[in-house]
Amino acid sequence: MYSKKTYTLEEATKKLEHYCAYQERCHQEVRKKLEGMHMIPEAIDLIIVHLLKHNFLNEERFAKTFVNGKFKIKRWGRNRLIYELNKKDIGKVNINQALAEIESTDYIEVFNNLAEKKANSIKETNVYKKRKKLIDYLLYRGWESHLVYEKANELIK
Incomplete structure (x- = not known):
């Protein structure tokens, strides 16, 4: 019989620290990952606060990295970049700052x-x-x- 893996708060926090350190992530991706790990909403909030406090999660940095990568590698224009960032629930201020970095x-x-x-x-x-x-x-x-x-x-x- 298949049983789903459960994580303690510490195990989940360490796993998400690694997840965020490997590649820039947005809040939405982290929340989905934690929900996929069957964490309760209170634990999800605690882990996200921890990641923010220890700078593993930074939406401004994510937006800039995302825009830079998609513009240089996939050759996306501003409209597509804005659309994709909006899908990821990134704030307007962060989107505008990221787009301003493109010469x-x-x-x-x-x-x-x-x-x-x-x-x-x-x-x-x-x-x-x-x-x-x-x-x-x-x-x-x-x-x-x-x-x-x-x-x-x-x-x-």
């Missing part, structure tokens, strides 16, 4: 490189379909619509 010159450069690379890789002969594919791709990635439409009209004539 506007880097932002435009990444956007232009991504758009040009994608435009060259689309093997569509119909100009309108090709433009639509490029626009859909860039909008899905979270780039602002005014940038996307300008670039699509510039690249695909």
Whole structure:
């Protein structure tokens, strides 16, 4: 018969310290992890307070790391970054601080490189379909619509 593993408060705290030290986490991820460990709500609150107090959990740091990573590696635009951070219940102040760390010159450069690379890789002969594919791709990635439409009209004539 399968029995679920139970944790003492100390064991769960140590496990979550390691979980947070391994990679930046948001409050929501930590809460879900603790619920998955079948911890009671009072214990969850105690552990989260401990993690905050000992700087294992920091939402501002998480937001900055998240934005930096997704922008540089996945090439996401501001809209997608804001959407994903909102899904993780990150506060507006932390989102705005994290987005402010992206240099506007880097932002435009990444956007232009991504758009040009994608435009060259689309093997569509119909100009309108090709433009639509490029626009859909860039909008899905979270780039602002005014940038996307300008670039699509510039690249695909």
